Amino acid sequence: MLSREATSIISPIGLSKSSSSPEEENSVLEIWGRSPLAGDVKISGAKNSALVVMAGALLCSQDCRIRNIPLLVDVARMSEVLLALGVKLHHQADILKIDSSQLSCSKAPYDLVSKLRASFFVIGPLLARLGVARVPLPGGCAIGARPVELHVRGLQAMGADVQIDHGTVHAYVRGSRGKLQGARIYLDYPSVGATETLMMAATLAEGETIIENAAQEPEVVDLARFCRAMGSRIRGAGTNTITISGVSSLHATDFAIIPDRIEAGTFLVAGALTHSEISLSPVIPDHLTPVIAKLREAGSKVIMEAPNRLRIVPGQAILATDIQTRPYPGFPTDMQAQFMALMTLSEGNSLITETVFENRLRHVAEFNRMGADIRLQGNYALVRGVPNLSGAPVVATDLRASAALVLAGLAAEGKTILQGLHHLDRGYEQLELKLQQLGARLQRISRECNDSENQPDSDPAVFTPTQVTHKFK
Numbered sequence: 001m002l003s004r005e006a007t008s009i010i011s012p013i014g015l016s017k018s019s020s021s022p023e024e025e026n027s028v029l030e031i032w033g034r035s036p037l038a039g040d041v042k043i044s045g046a047k048n049s050a051l052v053v054m055a056g057a058l059l060c061s062q063d064c065r066i067r068n069i070p071l072l073v074d075v076a077r078m079s080e081v082l083l084a085l086g087v088k089l090h091h092q093a094d095i096l097k098i099d100s101s102q103l104s105c106s107k108a109p110y111d112l113v114s115k116l117r118a119s120f121f122v123i124g125p126l127l128a129r130l131g132v133a134r135v136p137l138p139g140g141c142a143i144g145a146r147p148v149e150l151h152v153r154g155l156q157a158m159g160a161d162v163q164i165d166h167g168t169v170h171a172y173v174r175g176s177r178g179k180l181q182g183a184r185i186y187l188d189y190p191s192v193g194a195t196e197t198l199m200m201a202a203t204l205a206e207g208e209t210i211i212e213n214a215a216q217e218p219e220v221v222d223l224a225r226f227c228r229a230m231g232s233r234i235r236g237a238g239t240n241t242i243t244i245s246g247v248s249s250l251h252a253t254d255f256a257i258i259p260d261r262i263e264a265g266t267f268l269v270a271g272a273l274t275h276s277e278i279s280l281s282p283v284i285p286d287h288l289t290p291v292i293a294k295l296r297e298a299g300s301k302v303i304m305e306a307p308n309r310l311r312i313v314p315g316q317a318i319l320a321t322d323i324q325t326r327p328y329p330g331f332p333t334d335m336q337a338q339f340m341a342l343m344t345l346s347e348g349n350s351l352i353t354e355t356v357f358e359n360r361l362r363h364v365a366e367f368n369r370m371g372a373d374i375r376l377q378g379n380y381a382l383v384r385g386v387p388n389l390s391g392a393p394v395v396a397t398d399l400r401a402s403a404a405l406v407l408a409g410l411a412a413e414g415k416t417i418l419q420g421l422h423h424l425d426r427g428y429e430q431l432e433l434k435l436q437q438l439g440a441r442l443q444r445i446s447r448e449c450n451d452s453e454n455q456p457d458s459d460p461a462v463f464t465p466t467q468v469t470h471k472f473k
């Protein structure tokens with residue numbers, strides 16, 4: 001877990017190792033269930049906005065200052081990629097200064113890209129700025145194959161010559177001018193990443209680019225807002241058709257990214273699951289419309305206490321509720337595992353359909369180890385509500401599943417031991433600290449001292465707030 005106290009000059013030698021350190025790899029989260037939560041929680045900046053805005057800063061040959069940057073392992077990894085490209089970074093608290101004026105290298109290192117899929121997004125800005133980009137294929141991950149053909153085909157439509165050789169995408173712009181050309185591009189699927197890659201590439205292209213069947217996620221809109229702040233001309237972000245008129249160069253800007261709607265949704269579910277009233281801010285309620293609608297259908301009240309502040313008030317019972325994950329404004333796939341955790345304790349049967357990723361139901365087996373009753377059939381999960389979950393040793397399979405298992409542990413009877421914390425640290429800033437401050441009883445301990453034979457089953461009286469941190473040196 002990252003420490004907010006970290007202030008650092010990120011430099012090639014100083015950055016924390018992107019792979020967790022041995023002690024962190026040996027850490028587990030010990031969670032004692034059934035503690036009511038209460039109070040307010042601060043929502044951090046959006047991971048999926050921070051990562052793509054960091055890549056977008058490559059488009060600008062002047063200093064950009066980005067605020068509300070969450071302290072996450074994925075942000076540290078993206079920083080390593082930018083440093084490897086010759087970018088200068090200065091990170092102080094939640095402010096990241098990015099100086100791409102000396103951008104010189106067009107080759108993103110495999111060992112860094114393979115650890116962070118989002119680093120593939122640099123291909124658009126590199127092509128736009130340098131006319132050449134060599135970026136390793138990001139490869140698949142636990143939730144699916146994660147191909148990038150929509151990115152590649154769009155760049156080819158804009159005049160890039162793209163070859164894939166030995167696992168690396170080699171792209172360069174034909175012709176002496178080395179400039180991408182505006183094009184009309186239809187995306188077979190409203191891919192978030194492909195929309196963002198092509199929107200960034202088009203900002204410095206010659207002529208007009210139209211992206212049809214574009215993704216409408218709030219993070220796409222935030223990226224467009226950032227590019228416009230640097231002087232680009234983008235219309236239609238947030239709809240399924242985005243028009244970009246290329247400009248010759250972009251200028252510096254000072255930009256604050258949006259709050260993380262998935263972190264906010266995760267805390268709303270934490271309240272509903274533990275029958276606790278909690279408030280969270282800052283949030284943008286419109287970004288949470290499908291999640292709020294489904295929580296209300298499941299019996300909770302979600303109250304807007306202020307334009308950027310929500311409060312969850314759980315109902316008497318958790319009502320069975322079906323969800324289908326869809327591209328925005330549908331129910332977000334990044335909230336599927338967390339909502340499933342809630343449905344395990346509902347009164348009735350819920351059908352959960354994962355339509356975005358082909359392998360994003362691996363948390364079902366872990367929930368069943370905790371006493372849930374979930375049947376899997378392809379990308380459908382039939383959740384039969386049970387009266388109780390029981391704490392158990394469980395393993396996180398991906399980022400959002402790890403958060404969902406924490407939530408399940410908070411609702412279960414007894415002790416849950418969660419392994420695979422490297423997933424959690426990728427996408428949640430100080431999650432256990434924020435939960436402890438709400439009254440949750442959980443702590444990060446080294447696996448050695450978690451040897452269950454020696455651990456009392458009675459929960460300890462006092463929980464010391466977790467201080468395990470990744471250090472930016």
Ligand code: EPZ
Nearest residue numbers: 048118146147148149150151191192193194334356357399
């Ligand atoms: C972004 O991933 C997010 N990541 C994901 O969040 C999120 O789950 C996803 O969008 C969907 O909302 C970041 O923004 C860094 P996609 P991305 O391209 O861009 C297929 C999290 O937990 N596809 O919209 O990779 C793809 O295989 C992460 O924070 C192609 O087939 O998602 C998938 O099935 C997980 N060809 C579907 O589209 C392509 O060229 C959606 O992928 C591109 C995508």
